[in-house]
Amino acid sequence: GIQVEQSPPDLILQEGANSTLRCNFSDSVNNLQWFHQNPWGQLINLFYIPSGTKQNGRLSATTVATERYSLLYISSSQTTDSGVYFCAVDSGNNRLAFGKGNQVVVIP
């Protein structure tokens, strides 16, 4: 099946700093989503982005489908941004494959 790799696995940020999370995938995809899992376990949809660039407030994402990677940008980080960020892809079999996540800790 499709492989999904996320980097860095762990990231500590000072509040106000910017960061970039990366998701590499091993095959072409027709669905890519970024999620934020909060400390209570809830997965929150951030972006549906199989290609192109989207922005939502302090977050933005870019997927370069031809090069099989996606980036999630967090600008002016806040403590509420802490948690695990997951990238998940669907290569066409209607099933999402998740990466191992980026554990982000934002310290005040």
Next chain:
Amino acid sequence: GAVVSQHPSRVICKSGTSVKIECRSLDFQATTMFWYRQFPKQSLMLMATSNEGSKATYEQGVEKDKFLINHASLTLSTLTVTSAHPEDSSFYICSAKQGPDTQYFGPGTRLTVL
């Protein structure tokens, strides 16, 4: 919009008992729902795909007689963990598909089997 709920949020049961978890799409109809399992500090692993009105499709290695899935309506899927044992303790998360692509996730159910 696109809200998915799960019930219960947390359950503790004795070994050998069965536990039912409900997943509901509150403001949309979902012909397809998914069940995932997540161990502490690990990623989500897809267990099965639940299709309304038909049998679920299980991932390799997932026992269908152990994890019974029923998708009786366009807004409800249930997962029953039968004869639960401590190794079944985990965080179970469901999702529902709105439209052709985007999946929305429930808040999860933390199962502890004593």
